[in-house]
Amino acid sequence: MIEVRNLVKKYGQQTAVDHLNFTVEQGKIYGFLGPNGAGKSTTMNMITGYIASTEGEVYINGHNILEEPEKAKKCIGYLPEIPPIYPEMTVWEYLSFAAELKKIPKGEREKAICNVISQTKMEDMNHRLIRNLSKGYKQRVGLAQALLGYPEIIILDEPTVGLDPKQIIEIRDLIKGLSKRHTVILSSHILSEVSAVCDYVLIIDHGKLVASDTPDNLSKLMLGSNSLELTVKGQEEDIRKALDLVEHIEDAVFHNSPIENAHEITIKTTGQEDIRENIFFALADGKCPILKMQSTNMSLEDVFLKLTDDKEEENVSSL
Numbered sequence: 001m002i003e004v005r006n007l008v009k010k011y012g013q014q015t016a017v018d019h020l021n022f023t024v025e026q027g028k029i030y031g032f033l034g035p036n037g038a039g040k041s042t043t044m045n046m047i048t049g050y051i052a053s054t055e056g057e058v059y060i061n062g063h064n065i066l067e068e069p070e071k072a073k074k075c076i077g078y079l080p081e082i083p084p085i086y087p088e089m090t091v092w093e094y095l096s097f098a099a100e101l102k103k104i105p106k107g108e109r110e111k112a113i114c115n116v117i118s119q120t121k122m123e124d125m126n127h128r129l130i131r132n133l134s135k136g137y138k139q140r141v142g143l144a145q146a147l148l149g150y151p152e153i154i155i156l157d158e159p160t161v162g163l164d165p166k167q168i169i170e171i172r173d174l175i176k177g178l179s180k181r182h183t184v185i186l187s188s189h190i191l192s193e194v195s196a197v198c199d200y201v202l203i204i205d206h207g208k209l210v211a212s213d214t215p216d217n218l219s220k221l222m223l224g225s226n227s228l229e230l231t232v233k234g235q236e237e238d239i240r241k242a243l244d245l246v247e248h249i250e251d252a253v254f255h256n257s258p259i260e261n262a263h264e265i266t267i268k269t270t271g272q273e274d275i276r277e278n279i280f281f282a283l284a285d286g287k288c289p290i291l292k293m294q295s296t297n298m299s300l301e302d303v304f305l306k307l308t309d310d311k312e313e314e315n316v317s318s319l
């Protein structure tokens, strides 16, 4: 449906988007997640043909966005970060104008506008001046404009920025409803939004894709390289001997404990095995009582923070 190949955007010396590769499949909601300045808007502007890439290609349903822009753009409805709305027009006038720009045949315009007005639940606002609408409704007008012409793909850049919590919930519900008929890509720096709305998450940082998977899998994958926190009583040597007998331990790091004759231990496990019981029995045999044992649960928020940490960490693109 959308194929992004080796996409690069440079502004002078600065690389805003750095060799991005990903594919978007039909009928899902994709979240494009990253901190401010990560390159989300720049990527969306290249996918939608607003700006040209420095290198790389974007294919929309097999059409290269730069070589066959008309065909490619016909498949896309775009709501940029700042919606292109005209405050002095009524909702109906603006959508008529947008329908004309999208080259929807004259005879089909009224029906198309009625449809998007109903989809965005704006039936009572048709004749209101856009300038007098609340921010939430202005966003709906932008969304209605993106939906005009039945594009298969809807791209929304930070669609809930600046809205109040009630408006945010309403817009999110509208977006969820869109996936029945459209493939949706939305960008956001809000984790809860992406977890609540998206089937699939692409995490971008400094212009690079650092992870892409379902929100659940991302948490699980991070758990794979994960750790247990223990407080154990006994001599370090005895504890180490006992732990040596347990499979799937990659690493055990001992720290001082405020408790006398005890150690705090961070155990890194390999694979997805739950080895807590094995650790329990091994330490019991070694006569080293466990005072505390806890597996670290990573939320999507932890994953995001770990992956987009400012420190140049190891390359995690293999996720």
Ligand SMILES: Nc1ncnc2c1ncn2[C@@H]1O[C@H](COP(=O)(O)OP(=O)(O)OP(=O)(O)O)[C@@H](O)[C@H]1O
Pocket (backbone or CB within 6 Å): 011, 016, 034, 035, 036, 037, 038, 039, 040, 041, 042, 043, 189
């Ligand atoms: N027209 C431009 N000229 C020069 N630099 C730009 C331009 N547009 C974006 N940039 C830079 O490219 C980088 C990526 O910006 P972009 O707006 O794509 O990020 P973003 O992830 O959408 O951030 P935000 O969430 O703040 O909108 C930033 O460092 C930004 O300053």
